[in-house]
Amino acid sequence: MTDLKTKSEKTRARLLTAASRIFAEKGYQDATIAEICEQAQANIAAVNYHFGDKQTLYLEAWRHAFNHELGQHPPDGGVSRQASAEQRLAGRIKSMIRRVADDDSYSFAIIHKEMAQPTRLLADILEKEINPQRQQMFGLLRECLGQDASEQQLQYCHASIMGQCFQLLRLKQMQQARPQRALPSDMSDIGAFAEHVVDFSLAGIRAIRSQTLPKRIQA
Amino acid sequence: MTDLKTKSEKTRARLLTAASRIFAEKGYQDATIAEICEQAQANIAAVNYHFGDKQTLYLEAWRHAFNHELGQHPPDGGVSRQASAEQRLAGRIKSMIRRVADDDSYSFAIIHKEMAQPTRLLADILEKEINPQRQQMFGLLRECLGQDASEQQLQYCHASIMGQCFQLLRLKQMQQARPQRALPSDMSDIGAFAEHVVDFSLAGIRAIRSQTLPKRIQA
DNA sequence: TGCTTTGTTAAACGTGTATTTGAATTTCCA
DNA sequence: TGGAAATTCAAATACACGTTTAACAAAGCA
Numbered sequence: 001m002t003d004l005k006t007k008s009e010k011t012r013a014r015l016l017t018a019a020s021r022i023f024a025e026k027g028y029q030d031a032t033i034a035e036i037c038e039q040a041q042a043n044i045a046a047v048n049y050h051f052g053d054k055q056t057l058y059l060e061a062w063r064h065a066f067n068h069e070l071g072q073h074p075p076d077g078g079v080s081r082q083a084s085a086e087q088r089l090a091g092r093i094k095s096m097i098r099r100v101a102d103d104d105s106y107s108f109a110i111i112h113k114e115m116a117q118p119t120r121l122l123a124d125i126l127e128k129e130i131n132p133q134r135q136q137m138f139g140l141l142r143e144c145l146g147q148d149a150s151e152q153q154l155q156y157c158h159a160s161i162m163g164q165c166f167q168l169l170r171l172k173q174m175q176q177a178r179p180q181r182a183l184p185s186d187m188s189d190i191g192a193f194a195e196h197v198v199d200f201s202l203a204g205i206r207a208i209r210s211q212t213l214p215k216r217i218q219a
Numbered sequence: 220m221t222d223l224k225t226k227s228e229k230t231r232a233r234l235l236t237a238a239s240r241i242f243a244e245k246g247y248q249d250a251t252i253a254e255i256c257e258q259a260q261a262n263i264a265a266v267n268y269h270f271g272d273k274q275t276l277y278l279e280a281w282r283h284a285f286n287h288e289l290g291q292h293p294p295d296g297g298v299s300r301q302a303s304a305e306q307r308l309a310g311r312i313k314s315m316i317r318r319v320a321d322d323d324s325y326s327f328a329i330i331h332k333e334m335a336q337p338t339r340l341l342a343d344i345l346e347k348e349i350n351p352q353r354q355q356m357f358g359l360l361r362e363c364l365g366q367d368a369s370e371q372q373l374q375y376c377h378a379s380i381m382g383q384c385f386q387l388l389r390l391k392q393m394q395q396a397r398p399q400r401a402l403p404s405d406m407s408d409i410g411a412f413a414e415h416v417v418d419f420s421l422a423g424i425r426a427i428r429s430q431t432l433p434k435r436i437q438a
Numbered sequence: 439t440g441c442t443t444t445g446t447t448a449a450a451c452g453t454g455t456a457t458t459t460g461a462a463t464t465t466c467c468a
Numbered sequence: 469t470g471g472a473a474a475t476t477c478a479a480a481t482a483c484a485c486g487t488t489t490a491a492c493a494a495a496g497c498a
Binding site: 011042043044045046049050 | 444445446447448
């Protein structure tokens with residue numbers, strides 16, 4: 001990335017990475033400044049010096065993680081703009097699943113915890129950064145569902161897809177939270193699950209689409 | 220339910236309902252004994268007298284809520300045992316969505332928070348109570364997917380369905396967490412969303428099923 | 439070099455909250 | 469009714485954790 005000249009910037013960067021990891025693991029409330037500073041090899045007062053307070057660190061850590069992960073896994077999934085809408089949607093889904101599953105990705109885990117227990121701290125920045133992504137997904141869904149699809153059908157299909165992505169996150173976290181226990185689901189093969197979500201969702205979308213055109217020919 | 224004779228049992232019951240509501244709203248960590256006792260019109264020491272500690276109250280409150288909600292919304296969704304596997308699966312999905320959406324249901328919200336931030340307190344009881352439900356769902360899925368479906372396909376389809384149910388929970392909580400903001404999704408019509416999940420999922424399942432039988436006739 | 443700014447450190451402070459305590463009160467039952 | 473058991477109560481205790489402070493060190497710059 002950008003090279004860090006001063007010592008302070010190094011400490012600041014270490015705090016950000018440690019914070020995003022720990023916030024993702026424990027959530028805002030359960031994460032302690034002491035532990036973050038320990039992992040970042042910084043003094044207990046470093047957070048307040050560099051960020052003012054815990055809330056600001058939380059915000060900056062999420063932004064830091066989110067931008068980094070978008071760079072690692074571009075949202076189009078490497079699918080060409082010329083490809084069909086279904087192919088581009090498939091690319092987007094796979095990219096998102098990669099971001100969710102990546103062990104070095106924390107922004108989804110933080111979002112997940114934030115949704116479960118809203119601190120209201122991330123609300124603004126989260127909406128601002130995520131809305132563009134959501135709008136692109138909506139555009140693709142509109143293409144796949146056809147002109148006659150209602151706004152509600154669009155939202156429902158979006159919910160179905162996002163729900164599956166977050167489910168992967170939940171299963172992943174459950175899995176690593178208890179090493180010994182009998183696993184409810186084996187999510188080790190991320191690629192296979194991504195393919196499943198694509199197949200499952202495209203079939204679902206086609207079914208919804210065929211409901212809108214009452215009884216015409218469906219090629 | 221069972222009639223409560225002594226005053227203590229009444230207090231105990233009030234604590235349980237207040238606790239399940241507040242744990243569902245705030246999660247284990249953010250819920251304070253003080254607030255629970257206040258809502259239950261009990262003294263601050265009542266929790267420790269009746270349950271020993273906060274952890275035990277948490278456990279009992281979840282069990283209390285879960286059993287009550289299973290009674291309110293039977294898992295078969297009112298569909299006859301003689302109905303087709305797809306119909307019975309549809310009933311199960313709709314019942315679960317009703318349980319998720321019900322404003323007086325707290326066990327799903329607690330599970331959701333527990334999964335986002337495992338306290339490990341619920342792990343045992345949760346697995347014990349939920350496993351039967353999961354197994355029944357697996358049985359129905361096995362029927363719908365056909366004999367040739369792999370264990371992995373089964374788990375993936377289960378994840379797809381559960382993910383959609385939890386997504387409803389997330390959207391519902393986001394919605395009531397911020398009254399003024401532009402809504403990302405309108406989930407006010409629960410019945411319509413339940414129908415969507417059923418249609419979407421059955422189409423997905425049929426698609427997965429048709430993959431297993433390479434090229435046979437699909438009636 | 440000497441001065442200022444920036445960054446680090448250990449210790450102290452204050453608040454929030456689970457838990458404990460012992461006395462006061464109510465309920466139960468012979 | 470009277471005494472024992474159960475329950476409620478206000479206050480005290482203990483502890484975890486975010487934040488502040490003031491002294492100290494390093495870096496930047498004239």
